[in-house]
Amino acid sequence: MAAYALRRLLQSIPLLLLVSLIAFGLMKLVPGDPAMVMGGPNATADEIDAIRRNLGLDRPFWVQLGAFYWNLAQGDLGRSLLLGQPVGAAIVERLPATISIALYSMGLTLVFGLSIGIVAALRHNTIVDQAAMVIALLGVSLPNFWVGLVLIVLFSVQLGWLPTGGYVAFGDDPVGWLRSATLPAVSLALLQIGLLARITRSAMLEVLRQDYIRTARAKGLSEWKVVGKHAFANVRIPVVTVIGLIFSVLLSGSVIVETVFSVPGMGALLGNAILRRDYPLIQGGLLFVAAALMLINLLVDILYAWCDPRVRIGGDAR
Amino acid sequence: MPTIHRRTRLTMATAALALAAGAAAAEPFTCPVTGGELIFALEAQVPGLDWHVSNSTATRNVALNIYESLITRDDNMNPILQLAEDVSVSDDGLAYTFTLRDGVTFHNGKTMTSADVVASFNRYAQVGVDRGILEPVEGWEAPDPRTFVLRLREARPLFLEALSVFTVPVSIIPAEHEGAPPQQLPVIGTGPYKLDEFRADSFVRIVRHDGYQPDTRYDTMSGMGGRRVACLDAVTFRMMTEAASRTAALEVGEVHGVEDVPAASQARLAADPNLTVTRRDTFWMNVFYPNHSAPPTDNLKVRQAMLAALDFDEIMEAATEGNYKLNMGFQFPGQLYYTEEGAELLNQADPERAKALLAEAGYDGTPIVLLTNRQFPVMYNTSLVMAEQLKAAGMNAELLVLDWPAALAKSQQETTGWNVFHTGWITVIALGGPQTLRQMAEPNPVHKPVDLKVDPEFMAAFREVQTATALADRQAAFARAQRRALETVMAVPLGVAPKVQAVRANVKGFSTYYNTRMTNLWLEN
Numbered sequence: 001m002a003a004y005a006l007r008r009l010l011q012s013i014p015l016l017l018l019v020s021l022i023a024f025g026l027m028k029l030v031p032g033d034p035a036m037v038m039g040g041p042n043a044t045a046d047e048i049d050a051i052r053r054n055l056g057l058d059r060p061f062w063v064q065l066g067a068f069y070w071n072l073a074q075g076d077l078g079r080s081l082l083l084g085q086p087v088g089a090a091i092v093e094r095l096p097a098t099i100s101i102a103l104y105s106m107g108l109t110l111v112f113g114l115s116i117g118i119v120a121a122l123r124h125n126t127i128v129d130q131a132a133m134v135i136a137l138l139g140v141s142l143p144n145f146w147v148g149l150v151l152i153v154l155f156s157v158q159l160g161w162l163p164t165g166g167y168v169a170f171g172d173d174p175v176g177w178l179r180s181a182t183l184p185a186v187s188l189a190l191l192q193i194g195l196l197a198r199i200t201r202s203a204m205l206e207v208l209r210q211d212y213i214r215t216a217r218a219k220g221l222s223e224w225k226v227v228g229k230h231a232f233a234n235v236r237i238p239v240v241t242v243i244g245l246i247f248s249v250l251l252s253g254s255v256i257v258e259t260v261f262s263v264p265g266m267g268a269l270l271g272n273a274i275l276r277r278d279y280p281l282i283q284g285g286l287l288f289v290a291a292a293l294m295l296i297n298l299l300v301d302i303l304y305a306w307c308d309p310r311v312r313i314g315g316d317a318r
Numbered sequence: 319m320p321t322i323h324r325r326t327r328l329t330m331a332t333a334a335l336a337l338a339a340g341a342a343a344a345e346p347f348t349c350p351v352t353g354g355e356l357i358f359a360l361e362a363q364v365p366g367l368d369w370h371v372s373n374s375t376a377t378r379n380v381a382l383n384i385y386e387s388l389i390t391r392d393d394n395m396n397p398i399l400q401l402a403e404d405v406s407v408s409d410d411g412l413a414y415t416f417t418l419r420d421g422v423t424f425h426n427g428k429t430m431t432s433a434d435v436v437a438s439f440n441r442y443a444q445v446g447v448d449r450g451i452l453e454p455v456e457g458w459e460a461p462d463p464r465t466f467v468l469r470l471r472e473a474r475p476l477f478l479e480a481l482s483v484f485t486v487p488v489s490i491i492p493a494e495h496e497g498a499p500p501q502q503l504p505v506i507g508t509g510p511y512k513l514d515e516f517r518a519d520s521f522v523r524i525v526r527h528d529g530y531q532p533d534t535r536y537d538t539m540s541g542m543g544g545r546r547v548a549c550l551d552a553v554t555f556r557m558m559t560e561a562a563s564r565t566a567a568l569e570v571g572e573v574h575g576v577e578d579v580p581a582a583s584q585a586r587l588a589a590d591p592n593l594t595v596t597r598r599d600t601f602w603m604n605v606f607y608p609n610h611s612a613p614p615t616d617n618l619k620v621r622q623a624m625l626a627a628l629d630f631d632e633i634m635e636a637a638t639e640g641n642y643k644l645n646m647g648f649q650f651p652g653q654l655y656y657t658e659e660g661a662e663l664l665n666q667a668d669p670e671r672a673k674a675l676l677a678e679a680g681y682d683g684t685p686i687v688l689l690t691n692r693q694f695p696v697m698y699n700t701s702l703v704m705a706e707q708l709k710a711a712g713m714n715a716e717l718l719v720l721d722w723p724a725a726l727a728k729s730q731q732e733t734t735g736w737n738v739f740h741t742g743w744i745t746v747i748a749l750g751g752p753q754t755l756r757q758m759a760e761p762n763p764v765h766k767p768v769d770l771k772v773d774p775e776f777m778a779a780f781r782e783v784q785t786a787t788a789l790a791d792r793q794a795a796f797a798r799a800q801r802r803a804l805e806t807v808m809a810v811p812l813g814v815a816p817k818v819q820a821v822r823a824n825v826k827g828f829s830t831y832y833n834t835r836m837t838n839l840w841l842e843n
Contacts, residue, residue, distance in 0.1 A: 031731075032723025045730050045762035047373055047447045047486070054371050054445050054500040082365040083518040084501035090518065152566050164567040165558060167520075262558045264520035272363055272519060275693075277723055 005298060012294040019290040020072070023283050024065055033057055033277045034081045055081050068283060077287070078280035080273075087284035090269060097167045098258075098265035101181050101188065102250035108189035109196055109246060114239070116193065117200025122227065124205060132197065139194025148187040148260035155183060165262035184261040188254055192246045199242045203235035210234075236307040244300035248293045347538040347838055349549035354841035356550050356825065358834065359558040359567055361578040363519055368503040369489050370446045375744070378485070379577070379834040380522050380555055382542055384425075385489035385507035388416050388435065388466070389482040392541035393831075395653070395750055397482035400533070400543045401430065401490055401508065403464075411473030416466045423529040424492050425512035432460035437493035439468075445500050448486040475787050476752055483753065484542045484833075485745045510548035510837050524836070525552045539838040541831070549827075549840035568593065568820055574841070575821035577834060581639035587820045594821050598830040600650040601817035603743040604637060604700055606688075607758075607809040610767040611733035614686060619679030620713075621807035624686070624738075627672035627711035628704060630665040634813035637699040645814045648747065648754045648800055655751025655783075655793055660801035664811070672711035686715045689729055689736035693722040696815060697740040704738075733766050742815075748832055751796045755780045758808045765808045776802040 035051035052058050071078050077087035120132035156164040162183055168176035207213065208231055216226045255271030257263070266285070273281035362376040369381040388402040399405065402416040422430040439458050443449055454477065456469045470477065481488070495504055505513040510532070511524040526548040536545040556573060558564040561580045565587065567573045579587060579595065588595045608615040608624065615621055634642040645651075646661035686708060690701035701717055708715035718736060720728065729739040746754055757764050759780045763772050779802060782795035803809060821828045827839035 030724060031720070032725075032727040034723075036723040036726045036730075045764075046450050048730060050445075050447050050449060051371060051373070054447075080518075081501070084366045084368065085518060093517070094519075149562050152563060156570055157566050160570060164570060164572055165563050166556065166572075260560045260563055262520075262556065262560070262563060264517065268519055275721065275723070276365065 005302070008294075008298050008301075012291070015294070016287055016290055020068070020283050020287050021065075023286045024068065024279065027274075027277060027279055027282055028061055030277070034279070036277070057081075064279075068280070077284035080278055080281040082276050082278045083281070087280050090281065091266070091285060091288050094265050094269050096169060097263050098251065098267065100170055100177065101185050101263065101265065102247065104181050104185035105188040105192065105250050106243075106247055108185060109192040110243070112189070113193040113196025114200055116197035118204055118227065118232070120197065120201040121204035121208060124208075129201075133201070136194040136197040136201075139190040139192075140198070141194075142190065143256075144187045144191060144254065145256045145260055147190055148183065148257055151183045151187060152260070165260070167261075167263045167265075180263075184257050184263055187257050187260070188250060192250070196239070196242055196246065200235065200239055203238045204231060207231045207234045233307075237304060240300060240303050240307055244296055244303075248296050251289075251292055251296070345537065346534070347545050347547055349547055349838075349840050350826070351840045351842060352549050353551050355552040355554065356575070356836065356839075356841060357554045357556060357573045358836070359556050359564045359573045359576040360834075361559060361561070361564065361576075363557050363559065364516075364522055364555065366501045366518075367505045367513065367516060367522070368498075368501050369486065370442050370491075370503065371486075371500040373447050373486050375833065376557075380524065381489070381507075382484070382509075382833055383511040383524055383548075383553070383836045384505060384509045384513060385487075385491075386509050386543075387482075387484070387487040387489050388418075389478060390484050390487065390542040391482050391749070392543060395541065395748060397478050398540065398543050399535075401435075402466075405478070411475070412470045414468040414470070414477065416468070418464045418466065419533070420464065421531060422508050423531075424508055425506045425527050425529075426492065427529065428492055430490060430508055431463040432466045433463070434493045435466045435490055436460045437496035438488055438490045441491065441496045441498070442488045446486060446488065448483065451480045451483065451488075474784070476784060476792075479750065479752070483745075483749050485749065510546050511553065514552065520557060522555045523552060524555075526550065539835065542833075542835075546835075546837035548837055550836065553836045565820070568822070571822065574825050575819060575828065575834075577819055579818045579820050581641045581818075584641070584818055592823050594823055594825070594828070595818060596821065596828060596830040597816045597818045598832070599643065599816045600645075600747075600814050601744060601832070602696070602815040603645065603648075603747045604634065604642075604696060604740075604812040604815060605743050605809055606700070606704070606738050606740045606812065607765045608807055609729075609733065609737050609739070610765050610808075612735070612737055612766075614679070614681055614684040615737040616768070617679045617681075618806060619675050620681055620686075623672040623675035623679065623681070623711065624708060624713065625663060625804075625807050625810060626666045626668050626675060627707050627713070628665070628810075628812075629667035629707060630812050632667075632707070633700055633703045634815075636703045637696045637812075638815045641818075642813045642815050645811055648803070648809075648811055649751055649796075650747060650814065653747075653750065654789070655754075655796040657793070657797040657800060659797035660804035663804045669707075669711040672713075676712055681713070683714045686713050686737045687718050687735065688715060688738045688740065689718050689720070689725050690740045691720055691722045691725045694742065696742060700812065701738075701740050729764070729766075739764070743811075745832060751792075752783050755783060755796070755799050755803075758803055763808070773802060773806055773808075776806070776808070 034055060035048050068078060079086050080090055083090055116132045116136060120129045123129045152164050155162045162179050166180055168180045170177040213231055216230050255267045258265045258268035270285045273285060360376055364376045364380055365374050366372055367381055369385055386400050389397055390400045392398045401419055401422060403419045405414055405416045407414055418432060424430060436458060443452055454470050454472060454474050456471045458468045460466055490508060492506055510527055510530045512527045514523040514525045516522045532545050532547045538544055539546045564576045565583045568576045584595060587593050608621050610616055630644055644665060646658045646664055647656060649656040688701045688705055690698050692698050705715040705717055728736055746757060760772050763770060776799055779795045779799035783792050786792045786795060817830055819830050824842045826842050
């Protein structure tokens with residue numbers, strides 16, 4: 001297992017380098033640069049040129065790329081052009097907000113997504129099933145910026161229960177964290193709940209038609225055991241795959257939700273970096289997100305073996 | 319405006335007179351209530367607090383409370399002294415001698431001397447965004463700890479006006495920070511507030527600088543200077559870029575004030591007794607300029623046809639949701655250089671005349687590309703309506719929508735692929751006539767004439783604006799330059815949109831200026 005994980009990690013290094021190179025090249029191909037953003041709409045061409053020189057953007061492409069990789073080899077992701085702080089520090093500063101909201105959102109997704117999916121499958125072709133699928137469809141269809149604004153109007157402006165935005169670190173004030181993270185987590189979770197519910201439902205429906213389920217029922221097992229032990233055990237593989245994808249999405253942050261709720265997370269960091277053409281931050285941020293996705297994929301592969309004993313890590317299958 | 323005479327000192331007597339005209343304060347300002355923390359929601363991210371290298375409005379909103387300069391601008395955009403006690407100009411107009419105010423301290427407790435001023439000018443000359451203002455300066459020196467001398471290569475009657483521009487001013491920093499690379503400047507100034515914490519993309523918190531001595535030469539704050547008093551213990555600027563979230567936070571009392579209230583929310587907020595909506599009617603000039611190098615707008619007749627076709631009211635109505643005023647020139651009424659010279663060329667709304675001009679030009683249907691962006695809805699909506707009006711007059715108008723950095727880069731670096739660029743001017747207008755004309759003058763005219771050679775008649779008038787010693791001559795030259803700019807369609811001022819802010823009713827003393835000032839305001843109860 002350990003050797004497999006190590007091999008997968010080593011294999012990811014060239015891929016990460018490729019990601020960084022593509023990110024660097026693509027951003028250079030797009031017109032505009034951080035000097036334009038710093039200068040703003042009122043800056044003169046002279047001012048823009050001065051800012052560009054100050055930021056070192058007048059250096060040739062290869063010099064800038066070489067400097068990036070030289071720093072990377074020393075574990076330095078560079079310094080954000082516009083934030084004035086190291087890229088690594090900027091990412092570390094924002095990770096707690098993104099990770100904690102992602103976990104909160106993931107928890108909501110698992111509880112509601114799996115429940116809705118299972119209940120819908122068990123009550124197939126009934127009004128419960130249709131209601132569950134309408135909820136799932138709404139979750140998938142409603143844009144999360146709209147959901148976010150509606151939640152603000154309802155729970156912040158009208159009811160006054162939760163703050164309109166901002167983020168309180170869990171370590172500083174757990175209750176404050178819960179209050180500040182709830183609306184963003186719900187906004188993010190709605191889409192994922194819809195996805196997970198639909199996947200779970202279709203996987204469960206397929207499994208529930210299998211002979212061994214009929215056999216289990218014929219043996220007189222309780223419905224709880226039939227579903228919980230025999231049926232759900234066989235939908236874990238597709239569900240774990242989807243959960244891995246969902247967590248990848250949540251971990252890379254959501255520009256829209258973080259902007260609506262003024263959460264200083266990874267999504268807003270990367271979104272703003274792209275809008276400002278903050279090259280080091282874009283490269284460093286994408287590199288980090290790519291590494292996180294690879295780790296999650298690795299984790300999902302390992303979980304497959306746990307979910308299904310027939311799967312053997314390293315390529316052997318029984 | 320303080321008048322600079324040779325061998326005449328710009329003392330506080332003259333400066334205070336100028337100030338009194340704008341502020342009319344009866345008694346020196348003191349805080350009715352001291353203490354409390356004010357939370358203010360900004361509409362944009364603050365890209366660092368190194369004011370020497372950032373032209374961003376968001377940076378300026380925070381930095382103006384932290385840093386100060388030798389000289390700045392008052393409410394009416396006249397130069398006034400700030401860290402300088404006085405300034406005298408030599409007979410030949412080549413030497414400007416500043417005497418520094420006594421007892422000014424930095425946030426680190428150190429007393430400011432002329433060595434700090436020298437270091438600040440040294441750094442600004444290396445990295446300052448607007449270091450072009452130092453172009454006529456031969457050098458500077460500090461003969462004693464309270465004296466700073468600037469020596470010019472040639473006399474420039476408007477030098478102090480240029481030095482007092484607050485977009486990216488020569489803010490005074492401690493000498494030990496002279497070598498700080500761009501965006502890595504320790505945030506230490508002499509202003510009424512000092513930095514407590516800056517969390518990029520999230521918030522900036524500043525706290526009162528207890529060692530700050532308000533400038534007692536003035537009665538109250540004016541513009542960026544005057545008697546600035548920090549009544550609050552602290553101010554937190556929260557970056558909330560989503561307008562609906564920002565106004566919701568204000569309504570529920572999570573923040574005390576917000577920047578940029580969207581037009582759709584203004585009536586609702588104004589009706590709320592817990593809130594006060596404030597506005598500055600002359601703020602954002604909606605401007606477009608044609609590309610003089612690319613066909614078909616390289617043809618004067620085509621450009622004039624475009625100008626003839628446009629209905630400014632219709633454009634501004636859509637661009638600002640009805641929140642606008644037309645403006646018949648490149649300056650706002652009341653400004654020193656305001657003139658309506660050439661105003662008959664604006665808002666013609668005459669498609670038939672446009673068609674006749676197109677026929678004279680031999681226009682063959684070549685596309686007219688309007689380069690715009692969606693990040694600034696005013697610009698995008700302007701381009702949408704303008705395209706339709708041009709089409710109605712027989713022009714083949716089409717939009718090219720890029721994001722803001724890309725659109726700006728294209729307009730500045732390329733002379734093909736676009737014909738009209740949409741933008742907005744704020745401080746370009748507010749800081750006065752010469753600053754406005756600079757946009758259209760050599761060496762970097764925005765309208766991209768062939769080889770960047772600007773119309774000689776315009777350039778002659780522009781030079782006179784810069785060099786004439788009598789104000790009346792400069793004003794007359796400005797009027798000629800404006801007429802020429804409109805006749806040749808270098809840039810077109812479509813109208814003005816206001817700046818609208820809102821605060822909780824317990825925030826007192828707040829007024830809307832070009833930037834958000836956190837001095838001379840207090841929290842009641």
